[in-house]
Amino acid sequence: xxxxxxxxxxxxxxxxxxxxxxxxxxxxxxxxxxxxxxxxxxxxxxxxxxxxxxxxxxxxxxxxxxxxxxxxxxxxxxxxxxxxxxxxxx
Numbered sequence: 001x002x003x004x005x006x007x008x009x010x011x012x013x014x015x016x017x018x019x020x021x022x023x024x025x026x027x028x029x030x031x032x033x034x035x036x037x038x039x040x041x042x043x044x045x046x047x048x049x050x051x052x053x054x055x056x057x058x059x060x061x062x063x064x065x066x067x068x069x070x071x072x073x074x075x076x077x078x079x080x081x082x083x084x085x086x087x088x089x090x
Contacts (some may be wrong), residue, residue, distance in 0.1 A: 020078060027077035035070040038063050 028036060037056065041047045049067070053060040 019081065023078055023081040024074060027074050030077075031070050031073060035066045035073070038066040039070040039074075042067055 028039065031039065038052055041052045041055070042049065047055070049060055049063045053063045056063070
């Protein structure tokens with residue numbers, strides 16, 4: 001089966017940002033649910049930590065810890081996808 005030029009072009013023009021986005025989506029899916037919920041509510045719904053705590057019925061410190069754990073895991077996943085190098089984000 002031959003690929004059409006448009007299909008080849010789509011494959012060739014994959015940017016590092018596309019790869020990083022795919023890695024981030026995959027890593028987000030693998031987060032523990034409590035960490036994933038906090039991360040998504042904060043980063044994509046724009047909810048402040050206090051509001052997330054109220055919404056989930058937990059203390060703000062628990063929300064902070066869950067968000068921190070999610071960010072560490074996501075950062076590691078991106079680092080591993082980049083070849084295992086240490087991140088400057090740490």
